[in-house]
Amino acid sequence: xxxxxxxxxxxxxxxxxxxxxxxxxxxxxxxxxxxxxxxxxxxxxxxxxxxxxxxxxxxxxxxxxxxxxxxxxxxxxxxxxxxxxxxxxxxxxxxxxxxxxxxxxxxxxxxxxxxxxxxxxxxxxxxxxxxxxxxxxxxxxxxxxxxxxxxxxxxxxxxxxxxxxxxxxxxxxxxxxxxxxxxxxxxxxxxxxxxxxxxxxxxxxxxxxxxxxxxxxxxxxxxxxxxxxxxxxxxxxxxxxxxxxxxxxxxxxxxxxxxxxxxxxxxxxxxxxxxxxxxxxxxxxxxxxxxxxxxxxxxxxxxxxxxxxxxxxxxxxxxxxxxxxxxx
Amino acid sequence: xxxxxxxxxxxxxxxxxxxxxxxxxxxxxxxxxxxxxxxxxxxxxxxxxxxxxxxxxxxxxxxxxxxxxxxxxxxxxxxxxxxxxxxxxxxxxxxxxxxxxxxxxxxxxxxxxxxxxxxxxxxxxxxxxxxxxxxxxxxxxxxxxxxxxxxxxxxxxxxxxxxxxxxxxxxxxxxxxxxxxxxxxxxxxxxxxxxxxxxxxxxxxxxxxxxxxxxxxxxxxxxxxxxxxxxxxxxxxxxxxxxxxxxxxxxxxxxxxxxxxxxxxxxxxxxxxxxxxxxxxxxxxxxxxxxxxxxxxxxxxxxxxxxxxxxxxxxxxxxxxxxx
Numbered sequence: 001x002x003x004x005x006x007x008x009x010x011x012x013x014x015x016x017x018x019x020x021x022x023x024x025x026x027x028x029x030x031x032x033x034x035x036x037x038x039x040x041x042x043x044x045x046x047x048x049x050x051x052x053x054x055x056x057x058x059x060x061x062x063x064x065x066x067x068x069x070x071x072x073x074x075x076x077x078x079x080x081x082x083x084x085x086x087x088x089x090x091x092x093x094x095x096x097x098x099x100x101x102x103x104x105x106x107x108x109x110x111x112x113x114x115x116x117x118x119x120x121x122x123x124x125x126x127x128x129x130x131x132x133x134x135x136x137x138x139x140x141x142x143x144x145x146x147x148x149x150x151x152x153x154x155x156x157x158x159x160x161x162x163x164x165x166x167x168x169x170x171x172x173x174x175x176x177x178x179x180x181x182x183x184x185x186x187x188x189x190x191x192x193x194x195x196x197x198x199x200x201x202x203x204x205x206x207x208x209x210x211x212x213x214x215x216x217x218x219x220x221x222x223x224x225x226x227x228x229x230x231x232x233x234x235x236x237x238x239x240x241x242x243x244x245x246x247x248x249x250x251x252x253x254x255x256x257x258x259x260x261x262x263x264x265x266x267x268x269x270x271x272x273x274x275x276x277x278x279x280x281x282x283x284x285x286x287x288x289x290x291x292x293x294x295x296x297x298x299x300x301x302x303x304x305x306x307x308x309x310x311x312x313x314x315x316x317x318x319x320x321x322x323x324x325x326x327x328x
Numbered sequence: 329x330x331x332x333x334x335x336x337x338x339x340x341x342x343x344x345x346x347x348x349x350x351x352x353x354x355x356x357x358x359x360x361x362x363x364x365x366x367x368x369x370x371x372x373x374x375x376x377x378x379x380x381x382x383x384x385x386x387x388x389x390x391x392x393x394x395x396x397x398x399x400x401x402x403x404x405x406x407x408x409x410x411x412x413x414x415x416x417x418x419x420x421x422x423x424x425x426x427x428x429x430x431x432x433x434x435x436x437x438x439x440x441x442x443x444x445x446x447x448x449x450x451x452x453x454x455x456x457x458x459x460x461x462x463x464x465x466x467x468x469x470x471x472x473x474x475x476x477x478x479x480x481x482x483x484x485x486x487x488x489x490x491x492x493x494x495x496x497x498x499x500x501x502x503x504x505x506x507x508x509x510x511x512x513x514x515x516x517x518x519x520x521x522x523x524x525x526x527x528x529x530x531x532x533x534x535x536x537x538x539x540x541x542x543x544x545x546x547x548x549x550x551x552x553x554x555x556x557x558x559x560x561x562x563x564x565x566x567x568x569x570x571x572x573x574x575x576x577x578x579x580x581x582x583x584x585x586x587x588x589x590x591x592x593x594x595x596x597x598x599x600x601x602x603x604x605x606x607x608x609x610x611x612x613x614x615x616x617x618x619x620x621x622x623x624x625x626x627x628x629x630x631x632x633x634x635x636x637x638x639x640x641x642x643x644x645x646x647x648x649x650x651x652x
Contacts, residue, residue, distance in 0.1 A: 057516055199599070202589065202598055228589035265517045268546050268590075275550040277525070278518050278525070283488060
């Protein structure tokens with residue numbers, strides 16, 4: 001794979017949050033602790049592809065989404081959109097770039113303004129980016145969007161509270177599409193939905209991708225959702241990507257002990273399958289001042305002496321797969 | 329087959345709200361046998377939690393009202409019991425684990441205080457005896473160095489550990505029946521696996537019966553012997569684990585199973601159930617599922633289908649199955 005065909009490329013992306021120490025520890029001269037939410041991750045998303053980012057709560061998935069949209073500024077690292085360094089953009093250039101990268105959030109109850117009608121919610125992004133000149137043009141475009149996401153046109157002048165969770169998520173998706181973006185980032189966009197509605201929204205994501213040639217960064221904690229929607233998958237654990245590769249291969253033969261543990265823990269809706277099991281010891285490690293070495297140290301069933309000293313880099317192991325583990 | 333411990337017969341629960349009257353549970357009947365694990369599955373608002381809370385008589389009245397039916401626990405109707413009898417039942421005979429331990433546990437009391445409260449009230453233990461028993465309970469549910477954690481507050485525990493504390497509290501008075509209401513929904517998948525293992529081992533060890541409420545079909549596939557599926561206040565299908573997963577009969581159960589993305593194969597599209605759940609304040613006439621059902625017939629729009637046995641131990645409520 002060449003860098004040229006990557007729509008989004010992330011190198012060494014890092015976000016450290018300094019934790020404010022209380023006055024006593026300051027007086028005692030203790031150093032402030034640092035929460036390493038995202039700690040040097042690399043990934044690429046090719047045009048038209050879906051990268052699934054999966055991991056448990058607190059692993060840095062959502063922080064990653066916020067970093068690549070520059071809703072928060074990274075501590076270090078590089079984010080390139082179509083080969084251009086997005087972090088060096090001036091505010092006005094950044095504003096224009098936001099048209100290319102749109103976000104769909106998890107909770108459609110808090111991501112839509114309750115005081116605005118659907119017409120207002122969907123036309124505002126067009127106004128901000130100067131995409132529609134007249135009211136009539138906006139109206140036409142909004143109605144088109146509603147139809148495209150499977151909502152009746154009669155809904156256009158209603159308010160968000162009149163809709164169910166699934167319908168609201170359709171509105172949030174329509175809003176993301178309103179500026180004709182290239183990359184859509186979904187931060188747990190189906191997690192709050194019931195399974196029958198979740199399936200509808202996943203199908204909608206699929207349809208829209210085909211129709212508009214969209215590229216997705218799809219974040220979820222549900223492995224079967226990630227398996228379903230993704231072409232490639234990256235697995236995160238405590239601020240690091242531990243394994244990445246094509247979805248089919250990664251799920252069929254996971255290489256990293258953490259990926260294996262995640263898959264073994266999923267209860268599949270089939271009593272014939274093996275019951276869920278935890279193959280790791282203990283609980284999730286803390287991202288606050290993590291010790292050197294592999295983040296999975298102390299939990300891993302295949303630990304080597306080197307694991308506690310040296311952090312394993314994410315290395316290519318063939319077939320477009322990358323793993324960060326000393327014991328392969 | 330073991331004798332039934334809990335029998336629900338035609339349970340109907342209504343709520344009188346400002347916006348109108350709502351039937352949250354509509355004619356639900358099932359039975360749980362001694363040592364059996366029963367999974368109650370359904371999407372949000374289907375009435376599964378209200379069903380569970382009715383068993384413990386935790387429905388606030390008003391606005392709620394158990395308007396019809398019978399809940400027999402070990403042969404006695406819970407709905408006829410006095411408040412004193414109910415207090416003797418809750419915690420000691422039937423215990424409950426809730427979804428969100430952070431809101432079910434009290435943040436201003438230590439873990440030891442909360443658990444020993446039940447022990448001292450229900451079993452009349454002294455403060456010191458209760459403290460010793462709490463240590464035993466915490467180690468039973470797998471909390472490391474329990475003696476050191478006794479005087480910790482709930483916020484000092486992780487999500488998985490909090491759920492262990494909840495379970496320790498539920499087990500404190502040796503109940504014979506456990507109701508777990510979405511106990512793993514708020515947890516990460518690896519933590520969920522450990523909590524499921526823990527619940528299953530406790531059930532086996534103490535020979536308890538269990539009602540496990542969840543929206544996750546994967547979870548019941550591995551924890552429950554029999555399963556009831558609820559949709560919009562009705563129990564629509566009931567059967568053994570294999571009946572539900574291998575021979576589902578109700579179109580809703582079939583739709584639910586088809587909606588789940590699979591880990592072992594990638595389909596380009598899922599087969600969702602069309603539309604969305606009906607407004608419970610103004611439910612459709614006839615079968616509540618008919619607006620979403622691909623097989624809806626005229627009769628479905630007029631009459632509520634009868635819940636009846638379609639094969640030994642396998643029940644469903646659908647007009648399609650009545651055609652003979």
